[in-house]
Amino acid sequence: MLFMKKIQPEKTALVLIDLQKGITGIKGAPYDPSTVVSNAAQLVDAFRRAGAFITFVHVDFLDGKDAVHPNAEMQLPPKLSEDWAEFPPELNVQPTDHIVTKRHFGAFFGTDLDLQLRRRGIETIVLGGISTHVGVDTTAREAYQHNYNQIFVTDAMTAPSIEAHEFPIKFIFPLMSRMATTEEVLAALES
Secondary structure, eight states: OOOOOOOOGGGEEEEEEOOSHHHHTSOOBSSOHHHHHHHHHHHHHHHHHHTOEEEEEEEOOSSSTTSOOOOOSSOOOOOOSTTTTOOOGGGOOOTTSEEEEESSSOSSTTSSHHHHHHHTTOOEEEEEEEOIIIIIHHHHHHHHHTTOEEEEEEEEEEBSSHHHHHHIIIIIHHHHOEEEOHHHHHHHHHO
């Protein structure tokens, strides 16, 4: 992990990807999704106390026609329950938090995320979520193309396998950002 400078809450947003009931129920590696949710909840509490902008991103569909249907070798699992897109209560989502509903992997394309960040003068995104190699990675690439600074919270994200988690952390994220643990981010926020 790189040396963490003090995080400026007025210029920083916490963005959490797909920490929703239908996804946090998957098997995760190297972290169990319950650990990711617990770490994310600590970040939410600290960022809220600091007055930082908090965004929860989830994927959901109206009727399925709004979903992407590529000719792919693997298909994503279907929406399995009515509460699939709801956030776990541990995250303590508040009416003042920004909620982004996406229909695909990334949180920027086709949403108002960039607009809301820019209106608030946000320069840095602290990013976590599930899955490291899909929703987090795609959002990170989009944020990079929008010229945001990023901090990846490596123990506040996970994937279905260690390989899927480690590939972006080893080979993609270092090209775009800094990485830190939940503890390091909390220390940088509170310093």
